Amino acid sequence: MGGVTTTTSSRTRLSPDERRTQLLDLGVRLLATTSLEELSIDVLAEEAGISRGLLYHYFGTKLGFFEAVVQHAADDLYRQTAPPAEGEPLERLMGSITGYVDYVVANQPGYRSLVRAASGGNDTLRRIYDDTFRALADRFFAVDTGTIDLPDTPAVRLVLHAWQAMTEALVLRWCDDPAGLTRDDLLRVIVDSLLPLLAALP
Amino acid sequence: MGGVTTTTSSRTRLSPDERRTQLLDLGVRLLATTSLEELSIDVLAEEAGISRGLLYHYFGTKLGFFEAVVQHAADDLYRQTAPPAEGEPLERLMGSITGYVDYVVANQPGYRSLVRAASGGNDTLRRIYDDTFRALADRFFAVDTGTIDLPDTPAVRLVLHAWQAMTEALVLRWCDDPAGLTRDDLLRVIVDSLLPLLAALP
Numbered sequence: 001m002g003g004v005t006t007t008t009s010s011r012t013r014l015s016p017d018e019r020r021t022q023l024l025d026l027g028v029r030l031l032a033t034t035s036l037e038e039l040s041i042d043v044l045a046e047e048a049g050i051s052r053g054l055l056y057h058y059f060g061t062k063l064g065f066f067e068a069v070v071q072h073a074a075d076d077l078y079r080q081t082a083p084p085a086e087g088e089p090l091e092r093l094m095g096s097i098t099g100y101v102d103y104v105v106a107n108q109p110g111y112r113s114l115v116r117a118a119s120g121g122n123d124t125l126r127r128i129y130d131d132t133f134r135a136l137a138d139r140f141f142a143v144d145t146g147t148i149d150l151p152d153t154p155a156v157r158l159v160l161h162a163w164q165a166m167t168e169a170l171v172l173r174w175c176d177d178p179a180g181l182t183r184d185d186l187l188r189v190i191v192d193s194l195l196p197l198l199a200a201l202p
Numbered sequence: 203m204g205g206v207t208t209t210t211s212s213r214t215r216l217s218p219d220e221r222r223t224q225l226l227d228l229g230v231r232l233l234a235t236t237s238l239e240e241l242s243i244d245v246l247a248e249e250a251g252i253s254r255g256l257l258y259h260y261f262g263t264k265l266g267f268f269e270a271v272v273q274h275a276a277d278d279l280y281r282q283t284a285p286p287a288e289g290e291p292l293e294r295l296m297g298s299i300t301g302y303v304d305y306v307v308a309n310q311p312g313y314r315s316l317v318r319a320a321s322g323g324n325d326t327l328r329r330i331y332d333d334t335f336r337a338l339a340d341r342f343f344a345v346d347t348g349t350i351d352l353p354d355t356p357a358v359r360l361v362l363h364a365w366q367a368m369t370e371a372l373v374l375r376w377c378d379d380p381a382g383l384t385r386d387d388l389l390r391v392i393v394d395s396l397l398p399l400l401a402a403l404p
Contacts, residue, residue, distance in 0.1 A: 120322020154381035159391065162372035169367030170360065179356035181404070189361065189402040196398030200391040202383070 020058050023048055027069035028076060031110025036117055036125075038109075041065060067124050070114060074132040077103050081136060089148045094191050096139070097167070101187060104171050112172065133164050148194070155201050163194055222260050225250055229271035230278060233312025238319055238327075240311075243267060269326050272316060276334040279305050283338060291350045296393050298341070299369070303389060306373050314374065335366050350396070357403050365396055 014022065026048055030039055041062055045052045059065035081099040083092040104111050118129035137160045141152040150156050167190050174186050181189075216224065228250055232241055243264055247254045261267035283301040285294040306313050320331035339362045343354040352358050369392050376388050383391070 116321060116323050119318060121318050154379065155383055155387075158372065158375055158379075158381040158383065161375055162368045165371030166364045166368030170364035173360055173363055177356065177360075179360040181357055181360070185357075185404050188404075189399065192402035193395065193399045197391065197395045200394035202387050202390075 016058075023055065023058060024068055024072040027065070028073045028110070031069065031073055031113075032107045033109055035109045035113035036066060036070070037113060039066075039069070063124065067128070070125055070128050073107070073110060073114070074128050078132060078135060083139065090191060093148060093194070094187060097187055097190050100167070101171055101183065101190075104168075105175060108172075108175055115168070115172075133161070136164065137161065150198070156198065159197050159201060163197055166190075166193070218260075225252075225257070225260060226270055226274040229267070230275045230312070233271065233275055233315075234309045235311055237311045237315035238268060238272070239315060241268075241271070265326065269330070272327055272330050275309070275312060275316070276330050280334060280337060285341065292393060295350060295396070296389060299389055299392050302369070303373055303385065303392075306370075307377060310374075310377055317370070317374075335363070338366065339363070352400070358400065361399050361403060365399055368395070 023044065027039065027044055030043065030047065034043070041052050041055050044065070045055050048055075055065065059068055077100070080103045081096045083096040086092075087095070114125060114129060117125040119126075137157060140148055140150050140160060170186065170190060174181060178186075225246065229241065229246055232245065232249065236245070243254050243257050246267070247257050250257075257267065261270055279302070282305045283298045285298040288294075289297070316327060316331060319327040321328075339359060342350055342352050342362065372388065372392065376383060380388075
């Protein structure tokens with residue numbers, strides 16, 4: 001992967017924005033096999049075939065680089081969980097959840113390290129994590145992407161937050177040990193659990 | 203609190219085990235208002251009215267002290283979530299969950315810091331955390347404490363794990379902002395969500 005990128009980038013003249021985006025794409029791709037703790041400026045510079053100095057030029061600091069890569073990965077997650085434009089509400093929810101499960105499966109080291117960092121007290125990564133899951137919850141209420149007809153109340157938001165936490169725990173544990181459940185079984189448990197949870201609200 | 207403890211402990215001759223337990227009790231009490239990050243040997247020594255050297259004598263290292271206090275707190279959580287001996291399965295589950303919610307509410311700083319440490323990559327605290335929640339799940343299958351008649355399969359364990367994660371997220375967020383839900387409403391959402399989750403299993 002690094003070789004291909006190096007060849008391409010050294011032969012193509014890119015604008016600074018294009019080059020920055022290319023480096024972020026590379027950082028996100030590395031998160032599919034590497035945790036945030038293992039991902040360093042050195043690794044990225046080597047993979048991209050450029051100097052550390054140039055990387056610092058684009059991202060300022062090590063934290064700036066982490067932040068930009070994680071935000072880029074979060075944007076990918078958001079795109080890959082977009083519900084299909086058509087279909088019954090629960091079918092559209094199933095489409096969105098399928099995107100989430102497949103994203104986590106394909107990006108386990110990076111996703112797990114984000115959860116660790118966000119839960120472990122890194123405020124910047126916590127903010128990106130919280131903003132992302134709030135944006136995913138927003139979709140339930142948006143006119144064009146709404147998957148289920150829900151009133152946007154604090155109590156519904158609270159339950160959606162808990163359901164997201166449950167989904168994350170379920171998918172990460174299932175990646176470690178499927179416990180006899182197929183991907184379809186897993187998707188069914190996640191989707192079927194939402195309405196009963198909401199129904200228990202007063 | 204510190205004053206009372208100091209007076210008691212300086213006037214009473216305790217065995218080493220009793221003194222150690224007394225110090226652990228004090229550490230756990232401090233976790234009701236203090237995070238693990240803020241809880242130091244210095245703070246405990248001052249509250250207990252003894253020297254740091256004596257504390258190291260009992261706990262070896264700083265990590266040994268943290269580990270012992272967190273294990274002691276986890277044992278408390280386990281005791282306080284014991285289901286009542288009598289009653290219908292869902293009533294007994296409600297009793298156990300009520301114990302959990304009240305424990306978290308009463309020990310927020312300590313509980314949150316344990317979650318942070320366990321999620322953030324502290325292996326020792328992660329082990330205590332995982333062991334505790336596995337023991338809480340074990341109760342569902344024990345003959346004398348079983349709250350619901352469940353087969354002990356990997357798939358049921360997986361769902362119980364996710365339900366515990368959901369419950370924790372729900373309670374911690376509710377502590378920050380009740381979203382119009384009373385404690386009884388919250389308990390109802392938690393208890394009512396379990397059977398539909400399990401019902402979605404193939």
